[in-house]
Amino acid sequence: MSEHVKKNLWRVLLAVGTAAVVLLLGIWAVSLIRQERQAIQTDGGKQLAAAAQRMDTIAIEAVLDPDGKAMQVSQQLTLTLRTEEPRQELALRTWPNAFLKPDTSPIAGNGDCCPDGFSAGSLVMAQAQVEQNGQTTDALYRYTDEEKTLLSIPLAESWQPGETLQVNLRYTVNFPHAMYRFGWWGDTFMAGHAFAVPALWQDGAYRADSWLPIGDPLSGECANYTLRLTAPKDYVCAAGGSITGVARTGDSVTYTIEAQAVRDLGLVISRDLKKVTRQSGDILLEALAADQATARRMLDTAEASLAAYSERFGVYPWPVYSVCGLPLGVSGAEYTALSMVAADQEGERLEYAVAHETAHQWWYGLVGSDCATHPWMDEALCEYSLLCYVQDRYGDRAREELRQTRIEPAMRITVAGQATPGAPLDYFETATDYAVLVYGRAAALLCAADELLGGRMNDALKHYAQQHAFGIADREDLPRAVLESTGEDIEPLMVDYLDTYLLN
Numbered sequence: 001m002s003e004h005v006k007k008n009l010w011r012v013l014l015a016v017g018t019a020a021v022v023l024l025l026g027i028w029a030v031s032l033i034r035q036e037r038q039a040i041q042t043d044g045g046k047q048l049a050a051a052a053q054r055m056d057t058i059a060i061e062a063v064l065d066p067d068g069k070a071m072q073v074s075q076q077l078t079l080t081l082r083t084e085e086p087r088q089e090l091a092l093r094t095w096p097n098a099f100l101k102p103d104t105s106p107i108a109g110n111g112d113c114c115p116d117g118f119s120a121g122s123l124v125m126a127q128a129q130v131e132q133n134g135q136t137t138d139a140l141y142r143y144t145d146e147e148k149t150l151l152s153i154p155l156a157e158s159w160q161p162g163e164t165l166q167v168n169l170r171y172t173v174n175f176p177h178a179m180y181r182f183g184w185w186g187d188t189f190m191a192g193h194a195f196a197v198p199a200l201w202q203d204g205a206y207r208a209d210s211w212l213p214i215g216d217p218l219s220g221e222c223a224n225y226t227l228r229l230t231a232p233k234d235y236v237c238a239a240g241g242s243i244t245g246v247a248r249t250g251d252s253v254t255y256t257i258e259a260q261a262v263r264d265l266g267l268v269i270s271r272d273l274k275k276v277t278r279q280s281g282d283i284l285l286e287a288l289a290a291d292q293a294t295a296r297r298m299l300d301t302a303e304a305s306l307a308a309y310s311e312r313f314g315v316y317p318w319p320v321y322s323v324c325g326l327p328l329g330v331s332g333a334e335y336t337a338l339s340m341v342a343a344d345q346e347g348e349r350l351e352y353a354v355a356h357e358t359a360h361q362w363w364y365g366l367v368g369s370d371c372a373t374h375p376w377m378d379e380a381l382c383e384y385s386l387l388c389y390v391q392d393r394y395g396d397r398a399r400e401e402l403r404q405t406r407i408e409p410a411m412r413i414t415v416a417g418q419a420t421p422g423a424p425l426d427y428f429e430t431a432t433d434y435a436v437l438v439y440g441r442a443a444a445l446l447c448a449a450d451e452l453l454g455g456r457m458n459d460a461l462k463h464y465a466q467q468h469a470f471g472i473a474d475r476e477d478l479p480r481a482v483l484e485s486t487g488e489d490i491e492p493l494m495v496d497y498l499d500t501y502l503l504n
Ligand SMILES: [Zn+2]
Pocket: 334, 356, 357, 360, 378, 379, 382
């Protein structure tokens, strides 16, 4: 090799080497930027630990009987009276009983959820005991509503502010054959709202709302749950909490699940589904789906949407988040730290369903609201949040396109009947009207507010989330938070969008 050729070879090698180093540096820098953009904001569990200290505890032992389509439950509720006035009775919600009869079931006549026709579900109480002032007594409980979803337990002595009492229950949960948040299909059990929970106390009385065919059942106060679930050994489960123990004995498996400061305990138990997990910073992400590829796609959306929302609205406080692709006749259903989505949705529809349900972690899970009186407060905020996810993942233009195709058309559709976007659940006659008004037009309000505030709506929502974290916000709390955060009054805009009939 001549000196000339050698020199040229060295030059070429040097150039190739330099280019390779530059390229690697570039890839590293881009991955750093991506990592920074995609990180889910957390606080190491500080907020959660502080909130959990002032909450009641609910300990549940449940044994799934897949053949009987039932769960045997024993449950202990340790409840402290946190309001000023004493109470003479304690009330629990037993939501599965809404499914007892065709005329009260929220899905009777819904062919998407019940393709095989009506099937009954129930919560059959065997025993309720109350421990108060060292005395344990069998409670003379009775149902005070037609659906048997409001169980009243009279107390031997009045329950004083600050006093803690304990309720021990034994009951059977019977699942309806339904593709719904509460139901069984194939070898999958959707155990949403399956357990007895304290009824919501408001303005001196227990709320007695029914589980209506449109919208969500009334939720309650956050509490700390422990669940020990026993099922045949080939069943996996996801709940809105951390699995802290797995014990296998013979043909069965017992999962121990701890869920702090959750508004409810969503639960899915299945032999059909595969579980895929991923650690993202402090958060354990789990997906249940029919196949691993779908589970991983759902995890991607869950992770990116948690990142987008936590950056704007404040940290994701729970240590785990599960998203379950299920046989559902509705698009999705939200529980704290757990979302259910219909598995038969594909591509963009599945992605948006996961991103919408994930937004409920802030607008439902963290900040509760009265979903019977102001359903828009959850749903519209989630539709608005979805725009933020799309913006982060696909850019400003994609966000604007989604706003124009998903939210804007709702302003031009004629809706008959008496409902406005701000109306209570029982004003809505059809699911379509509900979607147009509560998801569409109320989300348009938030876009309009963001425009009025010059892009500061997310800051205002972060302030709103901080103020009402783990609590329940009322309608006026949102404009108040906006006013405090930005100095702008959006109340007139809210009246315009939420309380005014739109004549097309
Ligand atoms: Zn929703």
